[in-house]
Amino acid sequence: MAPWSISDQRIPQGRLALISYLSVVFVVLLLVGFWKLQVVQSGHFADLAERNRVRSIPIIAPRGAMLDREGRILVDSYPSSSILLLRDDPKSLQKSLPQIEEGLGISREDILQQLEAAKNEPKFQPVVIKPVASYADIAFVESHRADLPVLELMLVQRRRYPHGEMLANSIGYVGEVSPQDMDRSEGRYRPGDIVGKAGLEKRYNDVLEGTDGMRRVVVNSVGKLVRQLDDVEAIPGKPIQLTIDYDLQSVAETDMAEKEGSVVAMDARTGDILAVVSRPTFNPNDFAVRIPQEEWNKLNGDAETPLLNRAIQAQLAPGSVFKIVMATAMLETKAVPESMRAYCPGYATFYGRTFKCHVFGKGGHGDVDFHKAIVQSCDVYFYNVGKQLGIDRISFYANALGLGHRTGIDLPSEETGLVPSEEWAQRVYHRKWYAGETISVSVGQGAVTTTPIQLARMIAGVASGGTLVQPHFLKNFPNPRVDHFTISEDTVEKVTQGMYGVVNEGGTAAGARLQNIEFCGKSGSAQVIGYDVRNRLGRQKEFKDNAWFVGYAPRRNPEIVVAVLVQGGEHGGAVAGPIARDVVKAYYDKKNARLQQQAKNEVLDAPGAPRPLIATVGAQRP
Amino acid sequence: MKDRPRVQDFDWALLAIVAAITGIGVLEIYSSTHASAMAGIQWKQVMWIGLGIVGMLIIARIDYHTLMDQAPVLYLFGIATLLIVLAIGHSRFGAKRWVSLGGGPNFQVSELMKLIIIIVLARYFSEVRTDRLTLTDLVKVAILTIVPVALILKQPDLGTAMVLIPVAVVGAFLAGISWKHAAVGVVLIGLMIPLGWSMRHHLKPYQLQRIETFLHPEEDQRGAGYQILQSEIAVGSGGFWGKGFGKGSQNQLGFVPVRYSDFILAAMAEEMGFIGVCVVLLLYLGLILRLVDNAQKAKDKAGMFVVMGVTAILGFHVLVNASMVIGYMPVTGIPLPLMSYGGSATAFVFLALGLVMNVRMRRFVN
Numbered sequence: 007m008a009p010w011s012i013s014d015q016r017i018p019q020g021r022l023a024l025i026s027y028l029s030v031v032f033v034v035l036l037l038v039g040f041w042k043l044q045v046v047q048s049g050h051f052a053d054l055a056e057r058n059r060v061r062s063i064p065i066i067a068p069r070g071a072m073l074d075r076e077g078r079i080l081v082d083s084y085p086s087s088s089i090l091l092l093r094d095d096p097k098s099l100q101k102s103l104p105q106i107e108e109g110l111g112i113s114r115e116d117i118l119q120q121l122e123a124a125k126n127e128p129k130f131q132p133v134v135i136k137p138v139a140s141y142a143d144i145a146f147v148e149s150h151r152a153d154l155p156v157l158e159l160m161l162v163q164r165r166r167y168p169h170g171e172m173l174a175n176s177i178g179y180v181g182e183v184s185p186q187d188m189d190r191s192e193g194r195y196r197p198g199d200i201v202g203k204a205g206l207e208k209r210y211n212d213v214l215e216g217t218d219g220m221r222r223v224v225v226n227s228v229g230k231l232v233r234q235l236d237d238v239e240a241i242p243g244k245p246i247q248l249t250i251d252y253d254l255q256s257v258a259e260t261d262m263a264e265k266e267g268s269v270v271a272m273d274a275r276t277g278d279i280l281a282v283v284s285r286p287t288f289n290p291n292d293f294a295v296r297i298p299q300e301e302w303n304k305l306n307g308d309a310e311t312p313l314l315n316r317a318i319q320a321q322l323a324p325g326s327v328f329k330i331v332m333a334t335a336m337l338e339t340k341a342v343p344e345s346m347r348a349y350c351p352g353y354a355t356f357y358g359r360t361f362k363c364h365v366f367g368k369g370g371h372g373d374v375d376f377h378k379a380i381v382q383s384c385d386v387y388f389y390n391v392g393k394q395l396g397i398d399r400i401s402f403y404a405n406a407l408g409l410g411h412r413t414g415i416d417l418p419s420e421e422t423g424l425v426p427s428e429e430w431a432q433r434v435y436h437r438k439w440y441a442g443e444t445i446s447v448s449v450g451q452g453a454v455t456t457t458p459i460q461l462a463r464m465i466a467g468v469a470s471g472g473t474l475v476q477p478h479f480l481k482n483f484p485n486p487r488v489d490h491f492t493i494s495e496d497t498v499e500k501v502t503q504g505m506y507g508v509v510n511e512g513g514t515a516a517g518a519r520l521q522n523i524e525f526c527g528k529s530g531s532a533q534v535i536g537y538d539v540r541n542r543l544g545r546q547k548e549f550k551d552n553a554w555f556v557g558y559a560p561r562r563n564p565e566i567v568v569a570v571l572v573q574g575g576e577h578g579g580a581v582a583g584p585i586a587r588d589v590v591k592a593y594y595d596k597k598n599a600r601l602q603q604q605a606k607n608e609v610l611d612a613p614g615a616p617r618p619l620i621a622t623v624g625a626q627r628p
Numbered sequence: 629m630k631d632r633p634r635v636q637d638f639d640w641a642l643l644a645i646v647a648a649i650t651g652i653g654v655l656e657i658y659s660s661t662h663a664s665a666m667a668g669i670q671w672k673q674v675m676w677i678g679l680g681i682v683g684m685l686i687i688a689r690i691d692y693h694t695l696m697d698q699a700p701v702l703y704l705f706g707i708a709t710l711l712i713v714l715a716i717g718h719s720r721f722g723a724k725r726w727v728s729l730g731g732g733p734n735f736q737v738s739e740l741m742k743l744i745i746i747i748v749l750a751r752y753f754s755e756v757r758t759d760r761l762t763l764t765d766l767v768k769v770a771i772l773t774i775v776p777v778a779l780i781l782k783q784p785d786l787g788t789a790m791v792l793i794p795v796a797v798v799g800a801f802l803a804g805i806s807w808k809h810a811a812v813g814v815v816l817i818g819l820m821i822p823l824g825w826s827m828r829h830h831l832k833p834y835q836l837q838r839i840e841t842f843l844h845p846e847e848d849q850r851g852a853g854y855q856i857l858q859s860e861i862a863v864g865s866g867g868f869w870g871k872g873f874g875k876g877s878q879n880q881l882g883f884v885p886v887r888y889s890d891f892i893l894a895a896m897a898e899e900m901g902f903i904g905v906c907v908v909l910l911l912y913l914g915l916i917l918r919l920v921d922n923a924q925k926a927k928d929k930a931g932m933f934v935v936m937g938v939t940a941i942l943g944f945h946v947l948v949n950a951s952m953v954i955g956y957m958p959v960t961g962i963p964l965p966l967m968s969y970g971g972s973a974t975a976f977v978f979l980a981l982g983l984v985m986n987v988r989m990r991r992f993v994n
Binding site for chain 1: 863
């Protein structure tokens with residue numbers, strides 16, 4: 007017998023039993039652990055498991071295009087690729103960073119910054135690290151599918167503005183959604199989503215914007231595609247058709263190319279905006295992706311305010327264009343006799359102060375009646391009219407003709423302009439209205455300011471007998487508002503006769519005359535006053551007068567009205583007038599061509615009309 | 629009294645439990661791998677089980693007393709083999725655990741060391757004449773255990789190294805450790821933890837990371853904690869009834885790490901649910917209780933120590949592996965015996981069971 011077997015051979019039954027009990031306890035504890043995971047928290051883990059296997063890659067819905075009134079493309083989108091960085095596996099992400107840095111030419115700081123920005127988003131949502139991928143980038147991602155599974159390509163639709171700066175201030179631009187908008191959207195937007203930021207892009211964002219879809223794929227733990235799930239299709243945004251006429255827009259843009267100011271052309275009957283220019287401007291294509299911060303600062307801080315849409319946001323003294331309000335008020339209130347005459351020596355004195363006429367230093371207008379006062383734009387005549395009307399009557403008519411409040415155009419951030427009154431002086435400055443101020447306001451100076459769109463609407467309103475339409479860009483604009491302010495036939499006739507004379511009777515805009523077209527209008531040369539304007543324009547500008555011209559045709563019940571502002575242009579009739587003339591001419595050239603075509607078609611359609619011989623041998627007329 | 633041990637005296641109930649567990653294991657290995665590049669490895673596992681059964685039959689025939697007579701030789705052989713592995717062994721998964729058996733399948737020698745330590749410690753404990761272990765006895769046991777533990781740690785294989793310790797602990801408990809010594813032992817182990825921590829620079833980075841992850845899982849949800857998190861997701865998402873055989877997404881898409889081996893319980897829990905886990909864990913409990921029963925019926929203390937050595941290792945494996953799967957313990961690379969895929973580990977269990985049968989067959993033999 008071996009030496010070790012002579013020892014005590016009693017088996018320690020008690021201790022063995024204890025080990026059995028202990029085993030039971032351990033198994034129970036383990037089962038409790040499994041119970042917690044599999045029964046108590048199973049919902050939570052089922053969620054995590056679902057996320058683990060389904061990877062969602064957004065399918066970006068294309069934004070709707072913008073078309074002009076004849077269906078020509080003003081804004082569209084084009085397909086492009088973005089590069090996504092998948093974040094669900096930080097370990098392989100870290101490992102891949104150097105290769106991504108080199109392959110895509112993105113700095114590490116940039117990538118980390120993007121990741122930081124998205125750190126509160128669910129991990130299975132990828133981050134866009136390169137919004138616009140070049141062909142080389144796409145090739146890089148495709149060829150590194152195996153070793154860089156953290157990269158993914160996403161087809162996106164980029165905004166394209168084929169005409170660059172044309173119409174830029176009104177169209178606006180798109181950009182990445184801001185954190186504030188994201189908060190407000192209640193989960194509709196994710197970081198990196200593109201939304202309209204200004205202009206029509208912003209105003210009609212809900213129409214233009216589609217609903218992004220989702221490509222859902224099942225992937226395994228190394229990101230390899232296992233199976234394709236049902237895609238959630240993207241719903242493209244709807245296109246919008248604008249009232250803009252590309253041909254008229256081109257004419258206006260060309261005329262304004264080197265100038266600072268604005269052109270607004272509107273269908274006086276419907277409120278359709280036919281052309282809008284604001285200069286200086288910007289290229290919205292620069293915003294279509296991510297605008298670099300410095301570029302943005304430059305645009306935003308530019309003293310020439312290229313981001314300002316002057317057509318609806320420039321609040322400037324209307325100058326002599328305001329005389330149309332005065333003339334209307336004078337004839338309508340009858341507070342001033344229609345037959346009033348004034349002698350203009352080039353200046354006049356009121357309340358001990360001398361007020362110059364625009365011809366001061368070159369003699370005077372001499373004996374002036376109502377018609378001549380408009381045609382020659384005699385300040386002295388209207389000083390007297392204003393003095394007799396008083397500020398409150400002037401203010402009432404200015405307001406009634408749409409000044410001092412928004413026109414309701416379908417663009418964000420329209421300005422109101424200002425029509426002063428005694429009440430206004432009291433409310434804003436807590437002071438009395440000075441009678442001398444009324445004299446300045448009578449010729450569109452002083453506190454009165456207007457925007458180009460307001461002036462266009464006002465002139466069209468007067469010429470159409472008091473019908474003020476709501477200007478709009480959208481062709482199918484629902485129920486445009488129409489304000490009726492009855493102006494007597496006699497007043498309309500006399501005032502429009504005056505405006506006819508401005509262009510056609512050797513008036514202040516005689517150079518804007520058009521053959522066979524009743525082109526009428528009113529010019530203005532407004533002094534640039536006010537410290538805010540001075541500061542905004544900066545020191546490099548001499549404070550030359552702003553040139554205004556608001557023209558329309560025909561004389562009564564106009565079809566088209568065009569307001570032109572040339573900042574620092576000095577002479578309304580001579581500088582702004584021809585621009586309005588060009589647009590109106592373009593309008594009639596098109597209209598006449600259309601009528602001729604129609605007439606030709608009618609002749610061909612008429613029964614018994616000689617048919618071209620070719621038709622008899624089987625050719626079909628289009 | 630019989631004079632000859634017979635195969636009929638095998639513990640057939642125990643083997644039935646083993647068959648059930650291995651069966652579930654093979655099925656789950658199939659489910660985890662059938663759609664991957666490793667498809668078909670369940671047949672390799674079956675082959676290993678077959679080889680294990682043959683080994684079991686062989687080892688059962690050699691009287692365990694004879695084996696214990698050779699304990700010093702076996703021990704020295706084991707230590708020498710471990711040294712050779714350290715010198716020339718194959719590296720796999722960053723650790724030298726494998727030795728090539730002349731072109732045949734590689735064998736993980738540390739598994740062999742488990743068998744040897746069972747026999748060596750069984751002999752040592754059964755030579756103690758009283759039912760009280762002296763301090764000298766304990767120190768000797770500690771040294772006998774620590775040498776192979778240190779060598780296996782050096783491979784490095786923390787899991788297998790740790791597995792040897794319960795053999796000594798359970799053995800000492802059964803041999804009659806005094807409460808005083810037990811308390812001192814616990815304190816010593818308690819002291820080892822800060823010591824080990826100060827030695828952490830000698831650990832492999834992945835080991836360090838695993839410990840860090842275990843201590844602060846929330847700080848590293850997707851990095852080193854990834855494995856544990858994915859395992860928990862698999863287990864938790866399985867729910868009460870499971871997702872169905874072959875339908876666990878965590879398992880099928882490979883989110884569960886080494887789902888056919890160390891984390892096979894997670895894969896099973898996902899597909900078979902809490903119900904499946906209950907079945908498996910109760911089978912293991914049955915296995916342990918049945919082993920203890922065999923120890924209780926052993927003819928002598930030597931036999932009891934052999935059986936309990938096997939019990940200690942298997943029980944420790946199950947406890948640590950199941951805890952790891954549900955995130956109660958760090959990832960140490962300890963497989964689930966009889967279920968996890970792995971040739972050496974499976975073979976070891978059957979050889980160890982051979983020892984148990986060996987003891988059982990001879991309980992009536994003089």
